[in-house]
Amino acid sequence: MRIIVADCSAEYSGRLTASLPPARRVLLIKADNSLLIFSELGSYKPLNWMAAPCTLREVTPEGDAAEADDVGETADQPDSDSTREPTAVRILRAAAEKSSDILEVRLYRIYSDETYDLGEDPGLIKDGVEDHLQRCLAQQISRIGEGAKLIRREYPTAIGPVDIMAVDADGMHVAIEIKRHGGIDGVEQLTRYCELLNRDPLLAPVRGIFAAQTITPQARVLAEDRGFTCLILDYDEMRGIEDDALRLF
Structure with a gap:
């Protein structure tokens, strides 16, 4: 399982259209390529997600942003009073295999990017069923x-x-x-x-x-x-x- 903490935005297109403006969030990428986006507060459910079966590609944007360090660094940011969109240092693109749905996440500043091997899970054991x-x-x-x-x-x-x-x-x-x-x-x-x-x-x-x-x-x-x-x-x-x-x- 891969967990990324980053400033990011997201665009979902396909059967429906949805967007997330830039903010600091947690991205969870599972072994089956599922991509889930979480916020600090609010519902326990992800803000947006792409469920398996899907493919996941990682793209480095062209231009100066490609030279930015992956962790703890950011591409040039606009002044606080500028309306120009920040420049992404990395793009995650998840595409559904059975439809035209695409979830594209643009990462502007990456604070943490860690991968963990959780092993095989025995599943939830319910009591009182x-x-x-x-x-x-x-x-x-x-x-x-x-x-x-x-x-x-x-x-x-x-x-x-x-x-x-x-x-x-x-x-x-x-x-x-x-x-x-x-x-x-x-x-x-x-x-x-x-x-x-x-x-x-x-x-x-x-x-x-x-x-x-x-x-x-x-x-x-x-x-x-x-x-x-x-x-x-x-x-x-x-x-x-x-x-x-x-x-x-």
């Missing part, structure tokens, strides 16, 4: 009601697996759909499962439980209107992690 919630609830199935018993996780159906199938204390089958953030789409998914399962005389009647860490008000209204129970899952509490927040009572 749906599989973890499913595993915890399967192990603590009594959370859906005392006397409940687990039949199995990933219960197969013709339209996909139900996250958890269980029976309650009355012997009724219970289909449980688990989401991290429960929305209307999750309720619709549970509806399809229950409609299909209730066609099987060996399982019917099957009731549904919509379980999630958070459930939107719209999803809760729809779920309850269809006869489903909503269950909020506190992942930390299910794992036995106590909340150390101060409480009055």
Whole structure:
């Protein structure tokens, strides 16, 4: 990965046109030639970028600017009251391979230009994803009601697996759909499962439980209107992690 800190401007052309006036910014160039431009403040997203697949060329401008040192030096700068554009000491030109899009970055003064070998990244390991919630609830199935018993996780159906199938204390089958953030789409998914399962005389009647860490008000209204129970899952509490927040009572 290459990281450049420089005074620069940028022009993006192709399917859209965008420009960045001269300012000090950070340029990040990845191994796949992706070029991203960041500012000191504002959003965590880059101001502009060219994503892979793309090609990246580095051009030295013609004229006096080519003689300027790469790091810590700058080409002749105009007086503060001049409207003349500063002269670039280097140009980075990233071109998309599947379109006519081009991002051209003109560097006027380079403060740092470093390359790092980051090695292979194992990727983001998420905690609290749906599989973890499913595993915890399967192990603590009594959370859906005392006397409940687990039949199995990933219960197969013709339209996909139900996250958890269980029976309650009355012997009724219970289909449980688990989401991290429960929305209307999750309720619709549970509806399809229950409609299909209730066609099987060996399982019917099957009731549904919509379980999630958070459930939107719209999803809760729809779920309850269809006869489903909503269950909020506190992942930390299910794992036995106590909340150390101060409480009055």
